[in-house]
Amino acid sequence: MVENFDNTTQKSEQPKRRDNRPSDEDLIERFQKGDVYAFDLIVKRYKEQLLNxxxxxxxxxxxxxxxxxxxxxxxxxxxxxxxxxxxxxTWIYTIAGNLSRTELRRRKRRRMFSVTDMGFEDRDYEISDDGHNPETQVDSVIQEEIIHWEINNLSPKFREVIILRDVQELSYEEISKIIKVPIGTVKSRVNRGRLKLQGKLKHLLKKK
Amino acid sequence: MTTWKQFEQDMMDYLDGLLSTEKRKEIDKRLADDAEALQLFNSLSALKAQLRGLKRIKTSPDFDTVLRTRIRMEKSLSRRSLFAGDSRASVFALAGALAVLAVVLAMNVSNSDLKRPYSNKSPLPASVVTSFSRSQQDSGSIQRARINYPMEMVRLPQGGTRLESDARRGVTTASDSSRNSLKDQIVTVEF
Structure with a gap:
């Protein structure tokens, strides 16, 4: 017996073999019909992908x-x-993407208010540290931090497609459906985003 | 020879494995001949590898518990809002009933007003009777209408309406006496 997300206990299903796993669409259909255990499986399947x-x-x-x-x-x-x-x-990534964009917009507003509230001399702008020299930083953790930092410095429209394509490895078609823009636009954003990142991380990438 | 911009685009497709065999050969040839192109290729493929290899973070240990709690709260809230929905429905029903009642009452009032013999209507100034000439009426510039008023509702041109001061003093004016004599007559006012 397991406790599931619906606050009820029910007999757990015999886990299916990997090659016989129910599809995501089957799971949500089961959940729509009232099988709350299917929701548990969806959470298990997606929580880390979405988190990343x-x-x-x-x-x-x-x-x-x-x-x-x-x-x-x-x-x-x-x-x-x-x-x-x-x-x-596509559906769940769209929801997560929309919520993330909302959060970024909220954060931008907060930042705008806090900057305008400060006097000129008090303003503490976060300026991209272009002076760091990745050649001296060999630690992979630091390298990860630098990459993460540069991804975050991209504008959201480039950042989102780069993450979906190069980190999450989704197809262009799926990305196009998630962010609701034509495939051509997605490809163009991915290309431009990659070139921007490549420009920023040149020194780091040269070492590889 | 393709432009550098076009080459960059092709390079991306090359990295994504989206190029035809023929096009791939073309890119391979350029990479062999052009050092700058090779540098871009190396840099971009290293970037792709770095991004693919980024450390995957894991959810915190209490992630499921927190989610479970939030779902429970969500369920209890939705139950509450369901009740709220019922009460909302009853408020709407009550408001609807009141509106119907108000309409019925208003209709009754206006009906009784129609039945009442002009007592509450304001007096019609006699000037209205004389303000339009026959020629105006004939030319059609004035829309014709016919209203029957009892004589008492018409202010006479001479002497005017009964002054409040006269009424207070109990003085009977000329207009009062003519009004009294014509009380039951009907005057037809034409527009």
């Missing part, structure tokens, strides 16, 4: 966890809004 996507997007693990929680809550609440014509992953 949102974390790279918003830059903070704490906020990312909160957004992923909210994403699952929305799935729970709006489960009947999902129609099988779309891939479930």
């Amino acid at each position: 996507f949102v974390y790279r997007f918003v830059g903070s693990q704490e906020e990312a966890e909160d957004i992923v929680q909210e994403t699952f809550l929305r799935v729970y609440r709006k489960r009947h809004a999902y129609k099988r014509i779309a891939k479930f992953s």
